[in-house]
Amino acid sequence: KNQVEQSPQSLIILEGKNCTLQCNYTVSPFSNLRWYKQDTGRGPVSLTIMTFSENTKSNGRYTATLDADTKQSSLHITASQLSDSASYICVVSVTGGSYIPTFGRGTSLIVHP
Amino acid sequence: GAVVSQHPSRVICKSGTSVKIECRSLDFQATTMFWYRQFPKKSLMLMATSNEGSKATYEQGVEKDKFLINHASLTLSTLTVTSAHPEDSSFYICSAAPGIYEQYFGPGTRLTVT
Numbered sequence: 001k002n003q004v005e006q007s008p009q010s011l012i013i014l015e016g017k018n019c020t021l022q023c024n025y026t027v028s029p030f031s032n033l034r035w036y037k038q039d040t041g042r043g044p045v046s047l048t049i050m051t052f053s054e055n056t057k058s059n060g061r062y063t064a065t066l067d068a069d070t071k072q073s074s075l076h077i078t079a080s081q082l083s084d085s086a087s088y089i090c091v092v093s094v095t096g097g098s099y100i101p102t103f104g105r106g107t108s109l110i111v112h113p
Numbered sequence: 114g115a116v117v118s119q120h121p122s123r124v125i126c127k128s129g130t131s132v133k134i135e136c137r138s139l140d141f142q143a144t145t146m147f148w149y150r151q152f153p154k155k156s157l158m159l160m161a162t163s164n165e166g167s168k169a170t171y172e173q174g175v176e177k178d179k180f181l182i183n184h185a186s187l188t189l190s191t192l193t194v195t196s197a198h199p200e201d202s203s204f205y206i207c208s209a210a211p212g213i214y215e216q217y218f219g220p221g222t223r224l225t226v227t
Contacts, residue, residue, distance in 0.1 A: 032214060043117075043206050043218035044157070089156070093213070100147075101216060105156040 002027040004092050006104035014112055017080055021107045023073040023090035031095040035064050035075045038087045038106070047075070047088075080111045115141050117209050119219035126197055126226055134192045134222045136207030142187035143209035147216070148180070151204045163190055197226040 004025045013019050025033070032051045036044035048057045048064040050073070056065045061084075063076045077084055090104040116139040126132050136146060145164050149157040161182050163169035169182035179201075181193040190209075194201050206221045 034216070036218070041204070041221065041223065043119075043208075043220045046215070046217070049215060091216070095213075100159070100162060103157055103159075108154070 002102045004102050004104035010108040012110045021075045025092045027092040029095045031093040034091045036089040085111045115217040117217045117219040119222050123223045131195045136190045138188045138209040141211045145210040146190040147208045149206045199226045202226045
C-alpha cells in the first residue's frame with residue numbers, strides 16, 4: 001500500500017531558528033515528491049517538486065532533499081519567521097496509470113517570537 | 114504562475130438545501146481536477162477525481178449522489194453538496210493538474226450548514 005509518513009507531527013521553534021521536517025514514503029513506482037505549505041484556512045501552496053534524479057531543491061529559505069534509494073525526503077527551513085507557522089505537507093506521486101498522489105498527514109509548525 | 118480559484122470562499126446554508134462550489138483553473142487547462150475535504154487540524158482527504166468530459170471517480174465512502182461533481186470543461190469543475198446537513202460542514206479544497214507532474218490547489222471553500 002502506498003503510504004507517506006511525516007514527522008514530527010508538530011513542532012514549535014523560536015523565530016530565527018532552523019528546523020527540518022521529515023517525510024518517508026513507500027510509494028512505488030516513484031514519479032515525484034512535492035512539499036506544500038498550508039496556512040490555516042487556505043489551500044496548500046507548492047514549495048518544491050523533485051523527481052527521481054534530483055537530490056536537492058531550494059526555494060528561498062526552504063530546501064528540500066530527496067534520497068530515492070531510502071525513500072526519504074526532508075524539508076529544511078532556515079532562519080524561521082513567524083509567517084512560517086503553517087502545516088507542511090509531503091505529497092508523492094507514482095508513474096503510469098491513474099494520477100492520484102498520496103498525501104502525508106502534514107507537520108504543524110509553530111514559530112514563536 | 115498557475116492559479117486555481119474557488120467560489121465561493123465561504124458559504125452558510127440551511128440544512129436540506131444544496132450548495133454548489135466552483136473550481137476554475139485561470140491560466141491553464143486541467144486534464145484532471147481533484148476535490149478534497151479537510152476537517153480542522155486534519156490532513157486533506159481525497160473525495161473524488163474527475164477528468165474533463167467523463168464521470169468522476171469517487172473514493173471509497175464518499176457518496177456520489179451526495180457530492181455531485183461535474184467537470185464540464187478543461188478549466189471548470191463544480192462540486193454540489195446536495196441536501197446538506199450539519200455534518201457536511203467542512204473545508205472543501207479543489208486542485209487542478211495540467212499533467213502528471215504538478216498539482217495546483219485552490220484557496221478552499223468553508224461550508225457551514227446550520
